[in-house]
Amino acid sequence: MPTQQENELLTRIGPGTPAGALMRRYWQPAALAEELPPGGPPLPIRLLGEDLVLFRDDQNQPGLLGIHCAHRGADLSYGRLEDGGLRCIYHGWLYDRTGRCLEQPGEPAGSIFYQRIHQTAYPCREVGGVIFAYLGPGEPPLVPAYAFLMAPDDYRFVTKLFSACNYLQANEGNFDPVHLSFLHRIFEAGGSNRLMAGDVAPQIDLEITEWGMRIYAIRDADAGARYARITNMVYPNWACFVGGPGRGGYSVNWHVPIDDTHHWKYTFVWQRTKPLDKRAIARGRADADASYHPARHKANRYLQDREEQKTKSFIGMGNAFQIHDLCATEGPGPIQDRTAEHLTHQDIAIVTARNLMLKAIRDVQEGRDPPHVVRDPAKNQFPDLVVQSGLVPAGMDHRVFWKPESRALVGAAPD
Secondary structure (H helix, E strand, O other): OOOHHHHHHHHOOOOOOHHHHHHOOOOEEEEEHHHOOOOOOOEEEEEOOEEEEEEEOOOOOEEEEEOEOOOOOOEHHHOEEEOOEEEOOOOOOEEOOOOEEEEOOOOOOOOOHHHHOEOOEEOEEEEOOEEEEOOOOOOOOOOOOOHHHHOOHHHEEEEEEEEOOOHHHHHHHOOOHHHHHOOOOEOOOOHHHHHHHHOOOOEEEEEEOOOEEEEEEEEEOHHHOEEEEEEEEEOOOEEEEOOOOOOOEEEEEEEEEEEOOEEEEEEEEEEOOOOOOHHHHHHOOOOEOOOOOEOOOHHHHHHOOHHHHHHOEOOOOOOOHHHHHHHHHHOOOOOOOHHHOOOOHHHHHHHHHHHHHHHHHHHHHOOOOOOOOOOOHHHOOOOOOOOOEEEEOOOOOHHHOOOHHHHHHHOOOOO
16 A cells, blocks of 8 residues: 555645646646637636636637736636737736737836736647647647547547546546446346456456556456456556447546546547447436536435345446446545555556556656657557457467457457
């Protein structure tokens, strides 16, 4: 188990904190593109413990500024979108998306004081249905060209869900193959659900990669075969796994800190081979309001149904796995006390992920780029970032199961 100091290092993400400095070395989702339509009003957001305002200028380009005007602190989210930027409604100061002050109309003619003002501003990129922001120092790295971000819009579904807990305990749930045999079990369901219910103690194997960690969960199946499921931990705060569109695609959970005790879970569902039925995917997800807050939450005990629990599902909370996860990850409190854990060998992926994150934090503290900060365009591709599940024939090494030559042998679809 981590020490209290290590738990603090991993969970505190505000300005000036070690984990916050790590998070700021990567592009992070700041909002869904649908939250900021062309011509729409500025959007107040909180990201990595900072209060900011997101807006589109008259070129439809997103900008992200500190929310408080440099003059006297007025809230810029109420500002006017005009004249190439965002104008404060208090005294008319105008800022462009780079933070330059363009005008101070109340100043005397000839004043150049505006040239001395620079509002806090962060670079933004709109990719894959999401507006990403870079809150770190220096020249931003490349936005990683993940397949699910580069895909045509019809091949990708993206949404987000509010979570009332620290980002880390939710992300760690992605690295826990054993919980799939219990938390998400739907009675009388077939397919992989049956296999995971039939073998509740999988063999777990790990591989460290340049982008994070590949996690294998191997369960016994019929006729001497094994059912293998690959999940990937990707620096610093997301995972991809089998789910959503079925064969030929995967899902991503990207846990973005709002502050130390709240985060957004951005979920991408991606299909390589054909357009998605986005309405069907949305129907299978948790009910949420217009602000992306779940209808089932801790205050109403996630609407747990004890009668359903007897006959339909293991936990009695419907079929939306997102709600199951919320119950399990919000349950430990706003920030989990990891010093009280009693981990077993089945938690090896979680322990390894923590150690990888602690090392990445040390990299930043010692002046180095952490892993998976992409600066070379030639390296901005990730052919080994593969999600796969299926039966591994007797005698085949599960570590080659995801490779193209092995997929053909077992009849597996690509990720």
